[in-house]
Amino acid sequence: MDTAALLLTLRLAGLTTLILLVLAVPLAYWLAFSRSRWKTPLQAVFALPIVLPPTVLGFYFLVALGPQTAFGRLVTHLLGHPLAFSFAGLVVGSIIYSFPFALHPLTSGFAGTDRSLLEAAATLGSSPLSRMLRIVLPLSRGSLVSAAVLSFAHTVGEFGVVLMIGGNLPGVTRTLSISLYDQVQDFQYARANRTALFLLGICLLALTLLYSRQRRTELV
Amino acid sequence: MYSFRLLVLCALLLPSLGTREQKSLPEQPMRIAAAADLQPLLPALAKSFQNSTGTPVQVSYASSATLATQILNGAPYDLFLAANSAFPQKVVDAKLSEQRSPVVYARGVLVLWAAHGVTSEPLTMHALTAGSIHRIAVADPHHAPYGAAAIAALRSSGSYAELGPKLVYAENVAQAAQMAQSGNAQCALISKTLAISPVLQQAGSFVEVPASLYPRMLQAAVVLRNAKQQKAAEAFLHYLASTAGRKLLVAGGLDAPASSR
DSSP, rough: HHHHHHHHHHHHHHHHHHHHHHHHHHHHHHHHOOOOOTTTHHHHHHHHHSOOOOOHHHHHHHHHHSTTSSHHHHHHHSSSOTTTHHHHHHHHHHHHHHHHHHHHHHHHHHHSHHHHHHHHHTTTOHHHHHIIIIHHHHTTTHHHHHHHHHHHHHHHHHHHHHHHHHOOTTEEEEEEEEHHHHHHHOOOOOHHHHHHHHHHHHHHHHHHHHHHHHHHHHHH | HHHHHHHHHHHHEEEEHHHHHHHSSOOOEEEEEEEGGGTTTHHHHEEEEEEEEHHEEEEEEOOOHHHHHHHHTOOOOOOOSSSHHHHHHHHTTOOOOOSSOEEEEEEEEEEEEETSOOOOOOOOOOGGGGGTTEEEEOOOTTTTTHHHHHHHHEOOOOOOOOGGGGGEEHHHHHHHHHHHHHSSSSSSEEEEOOOOOOOOEEEEEEEEOGGGOOOOOOOEEBBBBTOOOHHHHHHHHHHHEEEHHHHHHHHHBBBTTOOOO
């Protein structure tokens, strides 16, 4: 087992999930309750990262973050190093790659809130922010957990994007899925089996926890 | 209701879209499993073979290791064109070919590519130590033949220890080229087949790495035992060894197998 790769993957997936929730909660809230006509086209745009082959998405990240674009040059100037082939680059790539997996469960969860509760709260003088914090978010606990677990798992399994913008550097950008891929390509099936089994075991555990939790929420 | 009928109609018509093309072909195509480094030049060879023999050719590209795994697990190809000799040898060892050993059809040429303006010195392995070069892209040395050649060349030129921290690893040689072409790596050690492509020619320049610096990259092929188009696969191998075939291979950035370089 490649321990450095495992730790790196957990760090990457944890950080990505955290940032994704911070970004996706307000956006999902807007998508769920806004009446803007831009809502639907935007929703479609946010689903796009699923459509492109991950390696191709990674290639576009390389181009966008590289010295060919003003954005890439600005980022390089600000950070003092290019974003490609660094851990920070992986985080940025993973956020975009896993974004739909955080946004979608949150949007449907928020949209499913009982409107009469919100209207009742509004007539009692509750502000929009307090309605979000005290009614919508607590009622959408299940969706929050779903979004977190899906983002985390999707980032753990991420391969094409990470390989393309990461450059497979041990301890810096070589994640567990890349290490696993390398083992398979090298015909080291015994090692690959151990890594894959471990990965599947962890995910099975996480998903079982998630679904048992969701059932409890439904029962309440 | 109307839209539902339309949907059913579309669903019924959909499969016929794919089959029409196959029906118009005179016979079953010869299926080649080809290493990714052949992608820029194989279409020309396949087309000229198809024109002279009438046998349609279908090519699937992937890394030699992936293709070898697929073949060892029963993939229905007729011919395997690898980027080295080790992977076709695995196929022979598994008794999946009637050949006693793989046939070498070309030699790979490793080049050093640099983006325009990164170094004012002549392009050599030692010029890579310049401070203006932060990243050097190579293919993964464990499973990509050009990656292994690149590392061997760096080692035998004595610059591996110094350049090691600058290296970034791509899954295959084409992705190494993309890392460099997009400007994220200033240099790359890649195949000549890729370096002569217009996109890379436009973004930089290349020199051939001296052949003495890396082991010979013999690209070998095997005709598969269960080939449905065994005769055509053998004919294609002969075509690769013919004057016309060689010419296209060399124009595409490979060397003839027996050349002295």
